[in-house]
Amino acid sequence: MDEQLTIGELAHRTGVATSALRYWEDLGLLPAPARVSGQRRYPPSAVELVGVVLLLRGVGFTLREVKAFVAARSPDGDGWRELYERKLAELDQRIAQAQVARTAIAHGLACPHENIFECANFTAGVTALLAGRSLEEAHAQVHSR
Amino acid sequence: MDEQLTIGELAHRTGVATSALRYWEDLGLLPAPARVSGQRRYPPSAVELVGVVLLLRGVGFTLREVKAFVAARSPDGDGWRELYERKLAELDQRIAQAQVARTAIAHGLACPHENIFECANFTAGVTALLAGRSLEEAHAQVHSR
């Protein structure tokens, strides 16, 4: 049936603008497809490839990271395994943070306080987040505030 | 002890650059703090406020969305409740998507295929994602191409 897709059809099926698809190709994110009288013709599998890009971009990876991710698989070197494991760990962190945010918002909804910051439950996750970000020099904090 | 924080101290405790804090203030994301001879002095609660911004920004909300989120709480109107519920729903979607990505990557790691797209498990989540994004007009697809 549909052996090959024009860029318009691919855009239609993925919800990604044709301009974005060309941009992704320029970045090396999508492989340059075959051409018929100058026009791009994509194999049906391109739909899934675009889907993977959407998925990974959607969870916070940059296009360059996504590129490394999808490109890593072709050479059967061993680098990709480490990369995948790192990405997996990053993703787990993101998920954890998203769940912290989720409970914070949910608590914000349930909590009658007008000042949300007065709720310990609300600020608990925030404080944990900050603990990993503050530039404390480890000591100098033996005597807390 | 530390009643008031300078911008440098706030930056230090949150890991956010002073330039970024000023930028956030310009956007209206952070309230303009008190001044001592021209310099900003933040209440200790500013640390948590910055933390909330970090948390929400970190899960994919834009600064304008975060602004709406934190600003919504002050007027005791009823708009904020709807906003919070919407954000909560968005967040649940993000978490779900992140988990789809997680299982996809994990499967990519476990799967010996050199072409990941040949794994149904890998593409399953992608296909679901695309289903919600494709611009199909429902009919118009009876006769393909």
Place this chain on the structure above:
DNA sequence: CAACGGCTTCAAGTACGCTTGAAGTCAACA
């Protein structure tokens, strides 16, 4: 044949989220 829709390239513009640099103020300290 002419017009139309969809494709092509290339350059420039846009939105977001900052950072950087210049030039200056201010309090503290030698």
Place this chain on the structure above:
DNA sequence: TGTTGACTTCAAGCGTACTTGAAGCCGTTG
């Protein structure tokens, strides 16, 4: 008193991820 360090404003620059516009090619259709 002078210099140091942290702060101030303002304008400009930067990286990411695109979009938009101009100018043109190509195949189908009236």
